[in-house]
Amino acid sequence: MNILALAGSLRKASFNKSLLRAAQDLSGDEMDIEIIDLADIPLFNADLESDKDPDAVANFKDAIRNADGVLIASPEYNHGMTGVTKNAIDWASRPPKDAPLAGKPVGILGASPGVTGTARSQDQLRQCLKSINAHCMSLPEFLLFRAREKFDEKGTLTDETSAKHLQKYLNAFAGWVKKFS
Numbered sequence: 001m002n003i004l005a006l007a008g009s010l011r012k013a014s015f016n017k018s019l020l021r022a023a024q025d026l027s028g029d030e031m032d033i034e035i036i037d038l039a040d041i042p043l044f045n046a047d048l049e050s051d052k053d054p055d056a057v058a059n060f061k062d063a064i065r066n067a068d069g070v071l072i073a074s075p076e077y078n079h080g081m082t083g084v085t086k087n088a089i090d091w092a093s094r095p096p097k098d099a100p101l102a103g104k105p106v107g108i109l110g111a112s113p114g115v116t117g118t119a120r121s122q123d124q125l126r127q128c129l130k131s132i133n134a135h136c137m138s139l140p141e142f143l144l145f146r147a148r149e150k151f152d153e154k155g156t157l158t159d160e161t162s163a164k165h166l167q168k169y170l171n172a173f174a175g176w177v178k179k180f181s
Contacts, residue, residue, distance in 0.1 A: 001177055003033045004067035008074030008085030008110075008121075010039050015111035015147040016073035018155035019166075023071065023109075025157075026167050030174050033071065036063055044090040057091050064092055064100035069177035070134075071107045076114070076121035085125065093132040101134045105180045107173040109142035109166075111150075117143025137176040142169040 005023065007016040017035070024033045040056035048054055053061065064070060074085040092101040108125050110118025122143065129136050142165060144150060150159035157163055 001031050001068040003031050003069050003071055004063050005033050005035045005071040006038055006088060008082040010084055013155060015151060016075055018151050019073050019109060019111045019144060022157035022166060023170060027170055036060060038084055038088050041088060041091060044087055049094060061092060061100045068181060069105040072125065073109050074118060074121050074125060075110060076112050076118040079120045081121045081124045089128055099132055101132055103133060105135045105177045107137050109169065111144035111147040113148050115145050117145040119143055135180060137173055140169055140172050142166060
């Protein structure tokens with residue numbers, strides 16, 4: 001199955017991008033995870049949308065439509081999802097009658113240097129995705145806390161317990177996606 005993955009951070013050394021790369025490594029033969037870069041996605045603006053989606057947005061929407069499922073790894077900023085994450089969802093929820101995320105199975109995960117992981121960000125994200133009829137997997141959750149202790153300087157997930165939990169999460173997500181195929 002083809003899975004599109006996006007990280008709600010633009011940082012090169014983002015823990016959430018590293019988490020998605022770890023998911024690629026652990027996904028096995030059942031899933032092909034493609035990570036898309038959101039750096040070129042402009043801020044949502046209905047004026048930009050009125051004529052034709054910008055190329056980066058059109059490519060992003062096509063990638064979602066062509067995927068069997070979507071993984072969103074987002075950090076938590078100020079007790080909520082990042083502007084990068086929200087902006088991507090705003091674009092992917094348009095147009096309302098043909099939104100690429102509508103009806104799509106979605107998995108949410110996140111990594112944070114803090115002790116609460118990305119719990120509040122994930123709650124906000126679930127609420128936002130529910131409003132556009134995306135099918136969010138509710139359990140199991142994957143919230144990686146104290147991320148600085150679990151990745152090495154190259155961004156490789158080195159914590160075995162976290163890797164086992166991520167593998168379990170990915171197995172559950174594969175089952176979730178199959179329910180909608």
